Amino acid sequence: MKKPPNSLSMRLKTFARGGVHPPELKLSSGQPIEELAPPETVVIPLSQHLGVPSEVLVARGDEVKVGQPIASAAGFVSTNIHSSVSGKVLKVDNFMDSTGYRRMAVQIQVEGDTWIDTVDRSDDLVPKTVLSGGDIRKKILEAGIVGLGGATFPSHVKLTVPSGKKAEYLIINGVECEPFLTADHALMLERSDELFSGIQIMMKGLGVEKAIVGIENNKPDAIEAMKRVTAGSPVKVQGLKVKYPQGGEKQLVQALLKREVPSGGLPIDVGVVVFNVGTVSAVYDAVMKNRPLIERVVTVTGKSLVNPSNFRVRIGTPVSHLIEAAGGLPEQTAKVINGGPMMGKALASLDVPVVKGTSGILLLDETEARRKEVLPCIRCAKCIGVCPMGLEPYLLMTLSEKAMYERMEEEKVLDCIECGSCSYTCPSSRPLLDYIRLGKGEVNKLIRARKS
Amino acid sequence: MNKFIVSPSPHVYSDESVPKLMYGVIISMLPALGVSVFYFGIGMIIITTVSILSCILFEYLIQTYVMKVRPSHLDGSAVLTGLLLAFCLPANIPFCMVMIGALAAVGIGKMTFGGLGNNIFNPALVGRVFLFISFPVAMTAWPEPGQWMKYTDAVTGATPLGIMKEGLAFRNVGEIMPEVPSFLHLFMGKMMGSAGEISAAALLIGMLYMMFRKIITWHIPVSILGTVFLFTGILWLVNPDRFADPLFHLLTGGLMLGAIYMATDYVTSPMNKRGMLIYGVGIGIVTVLIRIFGAYPEGVQFAILIFNGFTPLINKYVKPSRFGKEVAHG
Numbered sequence: 001m002k003k004p005p006n007s008l009s010m011r012l013k014t015f016a017r018g019g020v021h022p023p024e025l026k027l028s029s030g031q032p033i034e035e036l037a038p039p040e041t042v043v044i045p046l047s048q049h050l051g052v053p054s055e056v057l058v059a060r061g062d063e064v065k066v067g068q069p070i071a072s073a074a075g076f077v078s079t080n081i082h083s084s085v086s087g088k089v090l091k092v093d094n095f096m097d098s099t100g101y102r103r104m105a106v107q108i109q110v111e112g113d114t115w116i117d118t119v120d121r122s123d124d125l126v127p128k129t130v131l132s133g134g135d136i137r138k139k140i141l142e143a144g145i146v147g148l149g150g151a152t153f154p155s156h157v158k159l160t161v162p163s164g165k166k167a168e169y170l171i172i173n174g175v176e177c178e179p180f181l182t183a184d185h186a187l188m189l190e191r192s193d194e195l196f197s198g199i200q201i202m203m204k205g206l207g208v209e210k211a212i213v214g215i216e217n218n219k220p221d222a223i224e225a226m227k228r229v230t231a232g233s234p235v236k237v238q239g240l241k242v243k244y245p246q247g248g249e250k251q252l253v254q255a256l257l258k259r260e261v262p263s264g265g266l267p268i269d270v271g272v273v274v275f276n277v278g279t280v281s282a283v284y285d286a287v288m289k290n291r292p293l294i295e296r297v298v299t300v301t302g303k304s305l306v307n308p309s310n311f312r313v314r315i316g317t318p319v320s321h322l323i324e325a326a327g328g329l330p331e332q333t334a335k336v337i338n339g340g341p342m343m344g345k346a347l348a349s350l351d352v353p354v355v356k357g358t359s360g361i362l363l364l365d366e367t368e369a370r371r372k373e374v375l376p377c378i379r380c381a382k383c384i385g386v387c388p389m390g391l392e393p394y395l396l397m398t399l400s401e402k403a404m405y406e407r408m409e410e411e412k413v414l415d416c417i418e419c420g421s422c423s424y425t426c427p428s429s430r431p432l433l434d435y436i437r438l439g440k441g442e443v444n445k446l447i448r449a450r451k452s
Numbered sequence: 453m454n455k456f457i458v459s460p461s462p463h464v465y466s467d468e469s470v471p472k473l474m475y476g477v478i479i480s481m482l483p484a485l486g487v488s489v490f491y492f493g494i495g496m497i498i499i500t501t502v503s504i505l506s507c508i509l510f511e512y513l514i515q516t517y518v519m520k521v522r523p524s525h526l527d528g529s530a531v532l533t534g535l536l537l538a539f540c541l542p543a544n545i546p547f548c549m550v551m552i553g554a555l556a557a558v559g560i561g562k563m564t565f566g567g568l569g570n571n572i573f574n575p576a577l578v579g580r581v582f583l584f585i586s587f588p589v590a591m592t593a594w595p596e597p598g599q600w601m602k603y604t605d606a607v608t609g610a611t612p613l614g615i616m617k618e619g620l621a622f623r624n625v626g627e628i629m630p631e632v633p634s635f636l637h638l639f640m641g642k643m644m645g646s647a648g649e650i651s652a653a654a655l656l657i658g659m660l661y662m663m664f665r666k667i668i669t670w671h672i673p674v675s676i677l678g679t680v681f682l683f684t685g686i687l688w689l690v691n692p693d694r695f696a697d698p699l700f701h702l703l704t705g706g707l708m709l710g711a712i713y714m715a716t717d718y719v720t721s722p723m724n725k726r727g728m729l730i731y732g733v734g735i736g737i738v739t740v741l742i743r744i745f746g747a748y749p750e751g752v753q754f755a756i757l758i759f760n761g762f763t764p765l766i767n768k769y770v771k772p773s774r775f776g777k778e779v780a781h782g
Contacts, residue, residue: 017773020466262777335463341462343462344463345461346456347456347458364463378719381724382468384723384724391774392723392771392772394723415775423465428469428569429469
């Protein structure tokens with residue numbers, strides 16, 4: 001393993017409370033981003049983002065080109081969706097997506113690879129934009145950009161600072177604290193100039209003077225690359241100790257600025273807006289190259305996989321296509337995860353499409369995928385020790401089992417970020433987060449009932 | 453079509469387990485066990501073996517025939533209770549009494565409340581106090597160290613704390629100190645006392661091992677030892693003729709064993725750091741109050757049991773520091 005140079009290992013920052021350090025297992029680290037050819041058909045869901053599903057613009061039989069809008073934002077917290085391929089619309093129907101539910105999507109039969117002509121497909125770097133903040137936000141909405149770290153919150157909304165709030169810092173999340181995932185790492189190595197340009201665009205869109213890129217110290221080459229391109233600019237690159245869940249917004253803001261986002265609040269409450277490096281890359285493409293969000297980098301990985309890889313994939317490509325490209329599905333695969341092992345979602349089928357929020361596809365073997373037998377709580381308090389939000393997971397689980405939802409609300413269950421550190425660490429293998437999630441749902445129902 | 457497992461995140465787990473933690477504590481006790489075998493010989497071997505086997509047996513019998521649940525007698529917790537019980541008994545105690553103590557520890561201390569994780573009081577201490585009340589003579593006759601081949605026939609004497617308590621009725625500290633072992637002997641463990649409590653050095657090694665393995669944090673042992681040191685230190689500064697010096701208090705009695713192994717029992721101690729500090733300071737204060745102003749020469753066992761009783765209250769009202777201040781919902 002490569003040792004980080006001394007200048008980097010000094011003054012590493014991290015968040016204050018809790019955290020765990022699962023084996024990093026970045027098997028696809030160092031693999032270049034490989035362009036994956038479009039499959040025969042794609043399925044592009046109308047709900048790939050947090051907020052209102054988009055309104056479909058095409059119908060069966062329509063011819064579409066790469067980059068052509070096929071659905072439009074159906075409200076402020078919503079966004080546009082574009083065709084990632086050229087071809088013919090086969091169906092607008094319900095298809096199973098990564099949530100396991102069948103939801104509305106556009107199925108397109110791929111024919112050739114014809115792009116809309118406004119897209120600049122060259123690799124020429126465009127370092128500066130003349131657009132105003134408002135125009136930048138408009139372009140970002142037009143291009144259908146959402147947070148690519150996994151939360152998929154529409155980016156134009158985040159860039160619109162609510163009245164009464166003031167943005168001071170733009171924070172770029174290059175932490176990639178989930179084990180196995182390397183997509184952001186690959187982006188920082190291969191597209192550092194584009195990322196720097198993208199960061200400047202977003203600073204302009206947000207109206208801030210200061211930006212910090214946070215990167216964990218297990219990616220010294222990425223820290224170096226980003227430091228090189230940002231040298232002499234107001235964009236700072238900060239190395240961070242390797243600790244999960246540092247990529248959580250609240251944890252990252254605290255690690256970098258020692259500011260605590262209030263309970264129930266957002267980073268903007270402490271003058272900060274956080275974007276993932278993948279999102280920055282997409283913003284660059286959208287603003288400088290007129291290229292809508294039709295593809296993303298996805299890590300395909302797993303201990304038994306032949307070629308763990310980083311692929312640039314068209315949105316809507318079935319997961320099975322990615323696994324084939326990485327060497328095929330190993331026989332002993334028992335669980336397929338959309339995302340990382342700590343917060344990703346298990347998939348029921350390999351037919352589901354890659355969507356804007358798909359950062360990785362992780363294959364787990366039978367031996368890794370099984371949960372261990374649940375034993376009684378021995379009150380070792382390890383769950384409290386690792387909770388990054390200062391909660392008491394053992395207590396929340398008990399309250400959830402006993403349906404004491406009002407008490408759960410008092411015990412701040414809604415602060416839980418569902419990082420899974422408690423379940424990960426429990427020596428009795430208790431399903432802490434399962435019960436906490438259940439309780440959160442019930443508490444949210446209580447709150448809604450109280451408001452109405 | 454492949455059938456995949458679909459379950460909520462997280463999808464990977466640490467390799468922590470209950471047996472791993474329990475046997476980790478047991479490994480950390482081996483230096484202290486070694487010192488005890490060195491000083492008390494065959495007696496230590498007999499009571500330790502009987503205590504561990506009895507705890508396993510009673511746990512198995514109660515779970516199988518009374519509670520009718522799958523027995524968990526090999527998860528390490530019964531072995532640990534047995535080892536801890538042996539550590540706080542005199543090495544010359546008849547083995548049938550050890551068995552009675554084990555029955556009290558596992559039966560009353562643990563299974564009555566529903567088994568591992570549910571008990572309020574430290575099972576080993578419940579067993580010890582049960583024996584202390586039932587067999588006061590046997591429980592206060594301490595074998596002199598160095599009688600390897602002797603068991604119940606060992607020559608006995610008083611503990612340093614006993615000598616101090618007795619002596620202070622007529623004399624001052626300066627006159628008594630020559631009668632107790634030197635600090636070096638106290639530190640290494642050459643003194644009379646419960647079988648496993650004698651060597652502060654070995655117990656401290658065990659504590660460092662447990663901290664290194666992240667089995668325990670510093671909060672409970674350090675707050676107990678610190679409080680005892682401060683409290684007895686203040687008294688000593690006020691009147692060094694009436695009160696023994698703080699180092700004497702740290703190295704004698706069951707303080708190290710109690711602070712490092714009894715008070716840190718997961719099940720019966722508070723679950724967050726602030727709570728642990730309150731608990732540790734409380735145990736320290738009550739220990740000193742009993743030692744100096746109470747009827748018994750030693751008070752750690754009672755102090756820990758009292759604060760075991762407070763633990764649910766501490767857990768309910770002392771909260772960890774939450775992330776972020778509240779904002780008005782709107």
